[in-house]
Amino acid sequence: MGQLIRHGVFETNSSSSHSIVVDRNGDYVGLTPDENNEIVIRPEDFGWNFDTYQNPEDKLAYLLIYIRDWIPVETMKLIYTKRLCDMVEEHTGASNVYLSGENGDGYIDHQSVEGGQLEEYFQDQGLMKDFVFGRKSILETGHDND
Numbered sequence: 740m741g742q743l744i745r746h747g748v749f750e751t752n753s754s755s756s757h758s759i760v761v762d763r764n765g766d767y768v769g770l771t772p773d774e775n776n777e778i779v780i781r782p783e784d785f786g787w788n789f790d791t792y793q794n795p796e797d798k799l800a801y802l803l804i805y806i807r808d809w810i811p812v813e814t815m816k817l818i819y820t821k822r823l824c825d826m827v828e829e830h831t832g833a834s835n836v837y838l839s840g841e842n843g844d845g846y847i848d849h850q851s852v853e854g855g856q857l858e859e860y861f862q863d864q865g866l867m868k869d870f871v872f873g874r875k876s877i878l879e880t881g882h883d884n885d
Contacts, residue, residue, distance in 0.1 A: 756880070756881050756882060756883055757785065757847070757848070757878065757879065757880050757881075758878070758879045759870065759876075759877070759878050759879075760875070760876060760877045760878075760879075761866065761869050761870045761873060761876050762869060762873030762874060762875035762876040763866075763869050763873070764873075764875075765869075766873065766874045766875070767830070767868070767872040767873060767874065768794075768795060768872055768873075768874050769830075769831065769872075770795045770796070770827070770830070770831050770872070771831070772831055772832065772833035772834070775834075775835075776832075776833055776834045776835070777833055777834060777835040777836070777837070778799070778827055778828075778831060778833045778835070778836040778837075779837060779839050780796055780799045780800045780803055780836070780837065780838045780839065781796070781800065781839055781840065781845075782800060782804060782838055782839070782840045782844035782845025783797065783800045783801075783804075783845050784845060784846055785800075785801055785804070785845075785846065785847045785848065785878075785880050786846070786847075786848045786880065787848060787880070787881065787882040788880060788881070789879075789880065789881040789882075790879070790880050790881075791877055791878070791879050792877065792878040792879075792880075793876070793877050793878075795871050795872055797878065798870060798871045798876070798878055799823075799827065799836075799871055800838065800845060801847065801878055802823055802857070802860065802861075802867070802870075802871070803820070803823070803838040804838070804845045804846065804847050805847055805857050806819045806820050806823070806861075807838065807842070808846065808847065809847065809857075810858075818861075819861040822861055822864060822867070823836075823861065823867060824836040824837075825864075826864045826867050826868050826871070827871070830868060830872055848880075
């Protein structure tokens, strides 16, 4: 197999591979709160399957699970969750945003998120909004074991 070199793209030496593409042009999709004016996000499993996630619910689930499982400092978990929820509430008009289910529901394959590479998304609300609501922003999951 030949060598593939991609510049400006985060990669790991992992068998699982998750890639994020962020649409920064300000073309956003909506997300409608439920009858209680809440956005309830269902946990998902982001593992080795080859999937492309484009809707805001899936991308929010990814970020919320990342905060829950991969941010080691409790105060940072609270800060990042507040920033994310504030951004979603502002964009949608919802009064509350949360990840439903038990604490262990849903996961992100450990080899795709080790090292804190998503932390920049929680420090820039514009980047966070562009990822979650950007019409062409996507999250792709898969693996390189073939």
